[in-house]
Amino acid sequence: MNILLDVSVSHLGGAIGAGLAAIGAGIGIGQIGKGAVDAIARQPEASNDIRANMILTAAFVEGVALFAVIAGLLAVLKA
Amino acid sequence: MQGNWLKSLLVATLGVFFLSLSMTGLANDHGGAEKLDPAKLIMEHIQDAHDFHFFTLQKKDGTEFHATVPLPVIVYSNTKGLSVFSSSQFHHGHSAYNGYHLEEGKIHAEDPNEKIIDLSITKNVVQMLIALTILVVLMVAIANKYKKGQGVQSAPKGWQNAIEPVITFVRDEVAKPNLAGKYQKYLPYLLTVFFFILINNIFGLLPGSANVTGNIAFTIVLGVVSFFVILFSTNKHFWGHIFWYPGVPVVVKLLIMLPVELLGVFTKPFALIVRLFANMVAGHIIILSFITLIFIFGSMNAIAGWGFSPMSVLFAVFIYLIEIMVAFIQAFIFTNLTAVFIGQAFEGEHHEEAHH
Numbered sequence: 001m002n003i004l005l006d007v008s009v010s011h012l013g014g015a016i017g018a019g020l021a022a023i024g025a026g027i028g029i030g031q032i033g034k035g036a037v038d039a040i041a042r043q044p045e046a047s048n049d050i051r052a053n054m055i056l057t058a059a060f061v062e063g064v065a066l067f068a069v070i071a072g073l074l075a076v077l078k079a
Numbered sequence: 080m081q082g083n084w085l086k087s088l089l090v091a092t093l094g095v096f097f098l099s100l101s102m103t104g105l106a107n108d109h110g111g112a113e114k115l116d117p118a119k120l121i122m123e124h125i126q127d128a129h130d131f132h133f134f135t136l137q138k139k140d141g142t143e144f145h146a147t148v149p150l151p152v153i154v155y156s157n158t159k160g161l162s163v164f165s166s167s168q169f170h171h172g173h174s175a176y177n178g179y180h181l182e183e184g185k186i187h188a189e190d191p192n193e194k195i196i197d198l199s200i201t202k203n204v205v206q207m208l209i210a211l212t213i214l215v216v217l218m219v220a221i222a223n224k225y226k227k228g229q230g231v232q233s234a235p236k237g238w239q240n241a242i243e244p245v246i247t248f249v250r251d252e253v254a255k256p257n258l259a260g261k262y263q264k265y266l267p268y269l270l271t272v273f274f275f276i277l278i279n280n281i282f283g284l285l286p287g288s289a290n291v292t293g294n295i296a297f298t299i300v301l302g303v304v305s306f307f308v309i310l311f312s313t314n315k316h317f318w319g320h321i322f323w324y325p326g327v328p329v330v331v332k333l334l335i336m337l338p339v340e341l342l343g344v345f346t347k348p349f350a351l352i353v354r355l356f357a358n359m360v361a362g363h364i365i366i367l368s369f370i371t372l373i374f375i376f377g378s379m380n381a382i383a384g385w386g387f388s389p390m391s392v393l394f395a396v397f398i399y400l401i402e403i404m405v406a407f408i409q410a411f412i413f414t415n416l417t418a419v420f421i422g423q424a425f426e427g428e429h430h431e432e433a434h435h
Contacts, residue, residue, distance in 0.1 A: 055408065056408070056411075056412070056415075059358075059405075059408045059409070059412055060412070062358070063350075063353075063354035063357065063358060063412075066353075066354070066357035066358055066361050067353055067354075067357060069357060069361055070353065070356075070357045070360075
C-alpha cells in the first residue's frame with residue numbers, strides 16, 4: 001500500500017494522463033478531418049470555408065487536450 | 080518617406096540592445112562538463128529570466144563565453160529599500176550581490192525575514208516593450224497615411240497593404256457576425272488583443288527571445304481584461320438568464336442551472352487563459368525537446384549525437400512551421416471567443432423559432 005503513496009506514482013499519473021489526452025485529441029481531430037473531407041467531397045466549391053472551419057475547430061479540440069497536458073505537467077513538476 | 084524613419088528607429092533600438100552584449104568570460108569555472116539535465120534545460124528556456132542568454136561557447140582553456148545581454152534588476156525590500164543593479168552582478172547565479180542571490184531564475188534575499196518585491200525589467204518585460212513599440216509605431220504610421228487619404232481614394236501603399244486585409248478580416252469575420260450593431264465600440268480592443276498576441280507569439284518563436292505568451296501571468300492579465308470587457312457589456316437580460324434560467328422546472332432552475340451558469344461566467348475567460356498559455360508552452364516544449372534530444376544522444380556517444388542531429392533538426396523545422404500556424408490561430412481564437420462572449424453578454428431576446 002505504501003508504494004502507492006510514493007511521489008513517483010504521481011509522476012506516473014501525470015504521464016499517463018497526458019498520453020490519454022493525446023489519444024482524445026487524435027480521435028477528435030480525426031473526426032473533424034473526416035467530416036471536413038466528406039463535406040468537401042460533397043461540395044468542392046465550399047472547400048475554402050470548410051477548410052477554415054476545420055482548422056478553427058481543430059484548434060479548439062487541441063486546446064482541450066492541452067488542458068490535460070498542463071494538468072499532467074503540474075502533477076510531475078509539483079512533486 | 081515614413082518607412083525609412085521606422086526602419087532607422089528599429090535599427091537604432093536593436094543596435095543599442097546588442098551593443099551592450101556582455102563579455103563575462105571570467106566568472107565561470109565549472110571544472111568539467113556538468114551532467115546534462117534536460118528538464119532543467121527546457122524549463123530555463125521557457126521561464127522568465129533576468130538576462131537574454133543567446134549561446135555559450137566553451138573556450139579552449141576550459142572557461143566559457145556567454146553571449147548574454149544582462150537586464151536591470153530592480154528589487155524593493157522592506158529593510159534595504161530600492162536596489163537597482165545589473166543582473167550581470169549575479170554571474171549567472173554563482174555569486175550573491177547586496178544581500179540578494181539568484182536561485183533558479185528567481186531572486187531570493189539572504190536574510191530569511193526580508194520580504195522582497197521584484198520589479199525587475201526581465202526578458203518578458205523587454206519583449207513586451209519591443210512589441211508595444213513596434214505595434215504603436217506601425218499602426219500610428221499606417222493610420223496617418225489613411226488620414227491623408229492614401230488608401231481611401233487611391234490604392235494603399237506599403238504596410239497598408241499588409242495590415243488592411245487583417246483588420247478587414249477581424250472586422251468582417253470576428254466583430255460583425257458576433258457583435259451585430261455595436262461592433263464599432265469593441266473593434267479597437269479586439270484588434271489590439273489580436274495584434275499584441277500575434278506579435279508576441281511570433282517573437283517567442285525566435286531563438287533566444289522571451290516566451291511571453293507562454294507565461295501564465297501574461298495570459299491571466301489578458302483573460303482578466305477580457306473578463307471585465309465582457310462584464311461591462313452585460314445587460315439585464317443576460318443576468319436574468321443566469322439567475323432565472325427560462326424553460327426549466329423551478330427545482331432545476333435553482334439547484335442546477337444557477338451554480339452552473341454562475342460558474343460559466345468564470346470558466347469562459349479561464350478557458351481563454353489556459354488555452355493560449357497551454358498552446359504556446361506546449362509548442363515551445365516540443366521544439367526544445369527535439370533540440371535537447373541531440374544533446375541527450377550526444378552525451379551518450381558523440382557519433383550518435385552528430386548522426387541524430389539531421390533527424391532532430393528536420394522534426395524541429397516541421398514543428399516550427401506548425402507553431403507559426405498555431406501563433407496565428409491562437410491569436411485569432413482568443414479574439415474570436417472574446418467577441419462571441421461579448422456578443423452573448425448583450426444579446427436580447429431570442430426569437431423563439433421552432434428548434435426541433
